Ligand SMILES: [Ca+2]
């Protein structure tokens with residue numbers, strides 16, 4: 001009598017065990033993957049905020065240097081200042097800075113002949129104006145990147161602020177034409193008006209999320225050099 005023994009393949013069970021182990025490994029790494037994705041989202045929010053702040057800096061530097069040079073009827077003159085370096089003062093003969101070509105439009109005298117325009121002592125919006133027309137008009141304005149709603153449905157909306165400020169910075173250098181090098185320390189606030197306005201745009205956050213709780217400052221400066229005018233050719 002034949003004794004036939006059926007041999008059942010066990011490979012299916014091994015495959016199943018492997019599959020369960022692999023699924024276990026994948027599930028174990030899921031929280032880590034989600035956490036990484038969340039952090040990546042925070043980094044994107046911060047990058048977007050920095051990009052927004054950078055845009056603010058660029059936008060501000062495009063405005064007139066001061067209220068006294070913001071008259072749209074005339075080309076921006078160079079303004080007189082109270083606490084600037086004497087090297088940057090007007091030459092008594094030309095009403096331009098020393099070394100400026102006589103043909104240059106960059107002058108302390110406005111195109112209508114008005115002279116002795118002084119830079120504003122008080123920075124900020126001027127008089128009753130409601131919109132900005134010079135760099136420092138943005139001083140003290142604080143905007144949220146997104147205006148918060150009563151129900152916070154997005155961390156970005158309630159946590160990242162942009163604040164903009166402008167100050168007069170020292171414009172004095174050490175060293176000079178007959179010395180080996182020139183040294184200038186930027187962004188040092190000055191008392192009185194000078195020829196350099198420093199712009200600071202701060203990003204701040206009060207988020208409970210550590211990855212979002214940053215304080216970032218972007219800085220730029222703008223100089224009291226008046227405006228230029230392109231020559232025109234008559235045909
Ligand atoms: Ca103004």
Ligand SMILES: [Ca+2]
Nearest residue numbers: 067124136137
């Ligand atoms: Ca102003």
